[in-house]
Amino acid sequence: MGSINPPFQQGQLKPPPIRINLEELDRVKCESCQGEHFDIVWIIHKVPAMLSQTGKEALFPVTYFRCIDCYTVTKIINQS
Numbered sequence: 001m002g003s004i005n006p007p008f009q010q011g012q013l014k015p016p017p018i019r020i021n022l023e024e025l026d027r028v029k030c031e032s033c034q035g036e037h038f039d040i041v042w043i044i045h046k047v048p049a050m051l052s053q054t055g056k057e058a059l060f061p062v063t064y065f066r067c068i069d070c071y072t073v074t075k076i077i078n079q080s
Helices: none
Strands: 038-047 058-067
Touching: none
Parallel strands: none
Antiparallel strands: 038 058
8 A cells, every 4th residue: 555645744844723713704795685694505406417427317406595584595605
């Protein structure tokens, strides 16, 4: 069996862990109602057989965040 290389070579120092205080970060708010709590929801796309790798119709799920107060699917998080 071959050896597994460690993430850092001998003689190198490991970087210090990053410490983040969540209270100092901005919170994402719903564009519609300014709510700060979200559920994860799925939108499922159908991939036609001629576009799928298997040659059969397939499903392609995508996760989004929905405000639990007004049910708006937020656009802030889902932009790419």
